[in-house]
Amino acid sequence: MAKPKKFVNSVFENFDSTDDVCAECFDAYDEDRDGVLNYAECSKLISDSLQSKTYSLTEEHKERIFSLLDEDKDGLICQEDFRRCGYYWLKQTLKPVSAIIIIDVQNDFINGSLALQNCPAGHDGVEVVPVINHILDTIPFDLVVYTKDWHPDNHISFIENVKQRPITTSCKIKAEEAKVYDTVEFDGPPKTEQKLWPKHCVNGTWGSELHPDLKIVEGASYVNKGCHSEVDSYSAFWDNNKLTQTDLVRILAKHKVTDVYVCGVAYDVCVGFTAFHSLEHGFRTVLIDDACRGVDNDAIEETKRKLMESGGIIVHSSKVKAIVTGEDRPSALGLQTAKNVALARELVNRGIVK
Ligand code: VGL
Ligand code: ZN
Numbered sequence: 001m002a003k004p005k006k007f008v009n010s011v012f013e014n015f016d017s018t019d020d021v022c023a024e025c026f027d028a029y030d031e032d033r034d035g036v037l038n039y040a041e042c043s044k045l046i047s048d049s050l051q052s053k054t055y056s057l058t059e060e061h062k063e064r065i066f067s068l069l070d071e072d073k074d075g076l077i078c079q080e081d082f083r084r085c086g087y088y089w090l091k092q093t094l095k096p097v098s099a100i101i102i103i104d105v106q107n108d109f110i111n112g113s114l115a116l117q118n119c120p121a122g123h124d125g126v127e128v129v130p131v132i133n134h135i136l137d138t139i140p141f142d143l144v145v146y147t148k149d150w151h152p153d154n155h156i157s158f159i160e161n162v163k164q165r166p167i168t169t170s171c172k173i174k175a176e177e178a179k180v181y182d183t184v185e186f187d188g189p190p191k192t193e194q195k196l197w198p199k200h201c202v203n204g205t206w207g208s209e210l211h212p213d214l215k216i217v218e219g220a221s222y223v224n225k226g227c228h229s230e231v232d233s234y235s236a237f238w239d240n241n242k243l244t245q246t247d248l249v250r251i252l253a254k255h256k257v258t259d260v261y262v263c264g265v266a267y268d269v270c271v272g273f274t275a276f277h278s279l280e281h282g283f284r285t286v287l288i289d290d291a292c293r294g295v296d297n298d299a300i301e302e303t304k305r306k307l308m309e310s311g312g313i314i315v316h317s318s319k320v321k322a323i324v325t326g327e328d329r330p331s332a333l334g335l336q337t338a339k340n341v342a343l344a345r346e347l348v349n350r351g352i353v354k
Helices: 008-014 018-029 039-049 059-069 079-094 125-138 159-164 248-254 267-280 297-309 317-324 331-349
Strands: 098-103 143-149 183-186 192-195 221-225 259-265 284-293 313-315
Touching: 008 018, 008 039, 008 079, 018 039, 018 079, 039 059, 039 079, 059 079, 059 331, 079 331, 098 125, 098 267, 125 259, 125 284, 125 317, 143 248, 143 267, 221 248, 259 267, 259 317, 267 284, 267 297, 284 297, 284 317, 284 331, 297 313, 313 317
Parallel strands: 098 143, 098 259, 143 221, 259 284, 284 313
Antiparallel strands: 183 192
8 A cells, every 4th residue: 555645744634542543653654664663764754744934854853753763772762662652652643632822911011100111112013912812713722711910909019119118138139219110029938039029910990801802712821920918929820939830731731732822911021931831831832922021131132042942833823824833843842742742751660750
């Protein structure tokens, strides 16, 4: 039987059980029929799987993916390896489960007390709204999550409250002279560094509501953050001291999410922190560049640089649909998947998870 050109593209449509997918796929790529996939054979499988019009797949990418999947490092993937690791790599690559996290598109950041227009970069936060609405109208995400910055009135980040807590004696800035955007260190305990912002997103106020023009999808999930008075929370996963977690991981896990797309405001603050923590949790992470606005241009550039360095990708919204549907499969995501598979295998081998 003649082998279809890119066999992997149909493998999950044509075969139902994991065993069938593995067996058929393995056979199709085991060209010399010796019962194992060598680098050349596996490299063909990887190339066929990571097709992308936008992102090139280098030999180095393929080598790194191969080596992560080749558990015993003998340069060969046997059927058992393929069932244990290759299958999961293939499944996540071809059939990702995608969530979009829409960060803090709230009145205060758009035309309220912390309007981005008044911040150093002078961005207009409202510009994210039509971009995000178009994304929600046209792209079939498996899950939509809206986050809200949700502070009590006595929150530690408000410049108005700077005299409510003692500042450490070693901190150069004293309460009397502290200005917006300064970073001070409060005594705590625990000692807490805090950038000072104008009072914003006080829970239940107009400023804390999502912008009225933002599309709200039925069945979406919501996550509030920064709810505790003594610690800020830029990330939608963790507070800034990594002491408490929101519900976000649990929600993503419940939906078996593999890929997290982030957008909203502020690029260099809550969007960036959320994207980094998403990577740390092992989600393939995509930041939608034109669906974000930020506070400070240098900090935005730094966020982009670090995120790409850590394995995340940054794309224009026009590229997102093809990635979500699996038509476009960027190499960086394929590599992230291989890392996840290797990590999962290590945790199983060490008896940390079953
Ligand atoms: C944010 C500053 C203070 C954000 C929240 O949502 O990016 N920025 N609190
Ligand atoms: Zn805040």
